[in-house]
Amino acid sequence: MTSTLGYAILAVLARGERTGYDIAAAMRRPVSYFWTARHSQIHAELQKLAAGGLVAFETRHGPGPQDKKVYRMTPEGGDALRAWVTEPPRERPERDELVLKTYASWLADPELVRRLFAEQLRMHEERLAEYEREEELFGGPPDPGDPRFGNYATLRCGLGYERHRAEWCRWMVAQLSSARA
Amino acid sequence: MTSTLGYAILAVLARGERTGYDIAAAMRRPVSYFWTARHSQIHAELQKLAAGGLVAFETRHGPGPQDKKVYRMTPEGGDALRAWVTEPPRERPERDELVLKTYASWLADPELVRRLFAEQLRMHEERLAEYEREEELFGGPPDPGDPRFGNYATLRCGLGYERHRAEWCRWMVAQLSSARA
DNA sequence: TCAGACTATGTCAGAAGTGACATAGCCTGG
DNA sequence: CCAGGCTATGTCACTTCTGACATAGTCTGA
Numbered sequence: 015m016t017s018t019l020g021y022a023i024l025a026v027l028a029r030g031e032r033t034g035y036d037i038a039a040a041m042r043r044p045v046s047y048f049w050t051a052r053h054s055q056i057h058a059e060l061q062k063l064a065a066g067g068l069v070a071f072e073t074r075h076g077p078g079p080q081d082k083k084v085y086r087m088t089p090e091g092g093d094a095l096r097a098w099v100t101e102p103p104r105e106r107p108e109r110d111e112l113v114l115k116t117y118a119s120w121l122a123d124p125e126l127v128r129r130l131f132a133e134q135l136r137m138h139e140e141r142l143a144e145y146e147r148e149e150e151l152f153g154g155p156p157d158p159g160d161p162r163f164g165n166y167a168t169l170r171c172g173l174g175y176e177r178h179r180a181e182w183c184r185w186m187v188a189q190l191s192s193a194r195a
Numbered sequence: 196m197t198s199t200l201g202y203a204i205l206a207v208l209a210r211g212e213r214t215g216y217d218i219a220a221a222m223r224r225p226v227s228y229f230w231t232a233r234h235s236q237i238h239a240e241l242q243k244l245a246a247g248g249l250v251a252f253e254t255r256h257g258p259g260p261q262d263k264k265v266y267r268m269t270p271e272g273g274d275a276l277r278a279w280v281t282e283p284p285r286e287r288p289e290r291d292e293l294v295l296k297t298y299a300s301w302l303a304d305p306e307l308v309r310r311l312f313a314e315q316l317r318m319h320e321e322r323l324a325e326y327e328r329e330e331e332l333f334g335g336p337p338d339p340g341d342p343r344f345g346n347y348a349t350l351r352c353g354l355g356y357e358r359h360r361a362e363w364c365r366w367m368v369a370q371l372s373s374a375r376a
Numbered sequence: 377t378c379a380g381a382c383t384a385t386g387t388c389a390g391a392a393g394t395g396a397c398a399t400a401g402c403c404t405g406g
Numbered sequence: 407c408c409a410g411g412c413t414a415t416g417t418c419a420c421t422t423c424t425g426a427c428a429t430a431g432t433c434t435g436a
Contacts, residue, residue, distance in 0.1 A: 017392075018292060025299040035414050043286065048298040050288040055393060057416060077401040080415050092302070099299050100307035102314065103292035105224065107231040107423085111199060111284035113352055117229040117345040118206040118280050121273070124339050126281035133283065158305050158371055164298040167370070171294055171363050178359035182352050189348070190339055198422075216384050236423065238386060258431035261385050288393085 015094060016068065019059050022049035024095040027069060027087040029161050033076075034060055034083065047172040048164075060085060068094055116186070128190035135183035142176040145169060196275060197249065200240050203230035205268055205276040208250060210342050212267040214257075215241055228353040229345075241266060249275055297367070309371035316364035323357040326350060 016024075025048070026037050037060075038053035040046060051059075060083075063069040068091035076082030087095070112134060119127045148169060156162040197205075206229070207218050218241075219234035221227060232240075241264075244250040249272035257263030268276070293315060300308045329350060337343040 018290075018295065019392080021299070022295055025295060028299060028302060033414070034416095035412095038414095043289070047289060048295045049290055051392095052394065053414090054395080054416080054418090057414095076415095077403095077413055079399045079401080082414055095299060096302050099296050099303040100311055102311065103296060106291060108224070108228060109199075109230055110287060113349050114199070114203055114206060114229045115280050115284060116348045116352065118202070118209060118276060119348065120340055120342050120344045121209060121277050122280040127339070130281055130283065155370060158308070159301055161301050163301045163370075167297045167300065167367060168294050170366060171297065174359040174363050178355040182355050185351060186348060189336060189344075200422080214384070215386090216382095219384095233424065234384090235386080235388090235425080238384095257385095258383050258433090260429045260431080263384055 016063065016066065017059070019049070019051055019055060020063055020068070021095060021098050022051065023056065023059055023063060024068060024087055024091050025049075025164075027085055028092065028095060031084050031086040033085065037085075047168040063091070067091075124190045128187055131183045131186040131190070135180055135187060138176050138180040138183060142173070142180060145173045145176060149173060197244065197247065198240070200230070200232055200236060201244055201249070202276060202279050203232065204237065204240055204244060205249060205272050206230075206345075208266060208268040209273065209276060212265050214263050214265055216263075218266075228349040244272070248272075305371045309368055312364045312367040312371070316361055316368060319357050319361040319364060323354070323361060326354045326357060330354060 022041065023037055026032060026040050032040070034053065034057045038051070038056050041049055041051050041056070043050060060069065060071075064071060064085075067088060069085050070088050071083040071085045073081045073083055115130070149166075152162070152166050152169075155166055203222065204218055207213060207221050213221070215234065215238045219232070219237050222230055222232050222237070224231060241250065241252075245252060245266075248269060250266050251269050252264040252266045254262045254264055296311070330347075333343070333347050333350075336347050
């Protein structure tokens with residue numbers, strides 16, 4: 015029915031009412047491990063969701079040329095989201111620039127490739143440390159019926175991803191260092 | 196200059212001449228760990244690359260309404276690809292349907308969510324076994340100047356990814372099982 | 377010999393996503 | 407008091423990607 019972005023917006027609104035701006039902020043790196051979108055896309059999608067009756071809004075006075083709109087999920091929106099959650103996800107297309115560069119890395123100067131991966135490793139380690147700090151703020155996993163479970167579970171995914179990625183980068187750096195020696 | 200898809204195509208052509216059909220086959224799951232695209236996109240991009248002088252083609256007789264076109268990378272294409280490889284990749288937007296579903300999973304029936312993840316786990320274990328078989332075919336990592344290094348290194352990434360993903364799914368299943376008990 | 381799979385190239389409408397532009401009040405610190 | 411950042415919504419042109427449609431020769435096995 016709705017696009018995946020629509021469900022992402024509903025997933026945010028399921029936690030409470032928000033303006034489009036708030037949703038955009040929630041769906042921006044490094045806050046969001048679950049979906050990313052720009053505000054231009056979000057405002058457009060909110061209009062579609064409102065037209066479909068999945069969200070409703072209330073206009074309140076606020077700064078800016080227009081008044082702000084506070085959105086909330088309607089019962090129909092909740093039904094749609096709940097039904098969607100347990101359906102199997104579509105297989106996602108693999109499109110990772112770093113992996114593609116790796117595939118073509120045999121063409122390039124190994125020292126430059128090594129630097130590229132060393133820098134990526136640094137970034138992953140940094141992000142990993144950040145996620146680990148965040149994880150400590152949870153005192154263990156929340157109950158699966160708690161909204162915070164969603165945050166914790168996605169954070170766990172991010173944590174595992176950064177570890178895997180850092181390890182891979184470390185392996186690449188090692189490969190390219192031994193080639194030089 | 197070119198789009199990322201353009202570089203993906205060049206990365207394939209760097210290994211030898213190919214038809215658009217061949218490239219599409221190489222960039223289709225589960226063959227490709229490096230980039231995915233449909234043939235409709237690839238034929239269009241090849242035309243752009245040819246216009247830009249990064250690839251050239253030769254028409255040969257083949258089946259179908261049109262003759263087949265065998266593409267190869269030009270020296271300019273090689274230069275462009277080599278220069279691009281060592282440039283830092285753009286940060287990729289996180290858009291993973293399963294992670295999004297996880298974020299909203301607290302709303303749904305835990306048993307249905309458990310089944311979703313059990314099925315995902317099964318798929319990741321299957322793919323992992325497949326990748327492990329493929330890895331055995333390499334007798335250790337090729338030299339970084341060997342085209343096969345690109346294949347091996349991306350396979351290593353896929354291997355790490357599937358392991359991380361499987362572990363996360365296993366954790367999710369455990370969380371949702373204990374909730375039921 | 378004939379069905380069906382595979383090789384092969386392309387178009388097109390539409391959806392999804394990007395990046396820039398536009399506009400303007402509110403709040404905080406120097 | 408004023409600059410600069412934050413809140414806030416929106417449009418628009420453009421690129422990228424998807425999925426369906428179209429077309430037709432070759433090769434293989436039943």
